[in-house]
Amino acid sequence: METNQLHRGRLIDHVQLVVRDFKASQDFYTAVLAVLEIPIVGTREDFFWADELVVSSAESPAALGALTGRHHLAFQAKDRARVDAFYRAALAHGGRDNGAPGERAYHPGYYAAFVLDPDGNNIEAVYHGEAQRSVPSVVIEF
Template identity: 75%
Template structure:
């Protein structure tokens, strides 16, 4: 596997998803990551990397990772819309069309299920929260 640049000071080092159908997942993630302008930085037999996301086939890891929720940052609302359309066109299933959410003012997001049923989101938090020094999220 290729080496990656290490970014110190981030909360998350990496997220790994072990998938059933590697080909379908590669097709899906390649499309949604491209819509978010996130490159796949390394790939090989049964794996690929994109920033801190590491996706592997069951040939490399014996067990699926289970269901997860991943939220990718989007630059603007149009990028959220593009993510949603790319996901649906490449094996994703609707789990919440693009739109404002009540989480906080300006929270614009779309949700899809990937080929393994993981809840994948693209979110644009609006200009007001982008300029703030910190953001408080309530659940």
């Protein structure tokens, strides 16, 4: 029998957004990621990355000249205050309102804010409340 352990938060290896206005997107993501305490770990002339997120211009070799479509990305926030700060930072750096901070009906304690980034992607910051903070890793045996 083989046992594999899945770790919460590691389903996706990385996501790449190819954007029209690289500078506008860099300003937007630098601001919103800073309030969520997610560092930008690398920057080049035509792309930057933070953890599993890569944002690049259409001129970047990995982009192959094509913009990505519209996506919904949700970033985890450590508390409600960071969700609120994310929302304010996003609006101050080129984001557009797509749902002010507040409780959502997805599950008790789900507190989120939604904004559209400069390319129209639906970007969310979510705090799941204290009840959701201690979800253990899942072990699958087969």
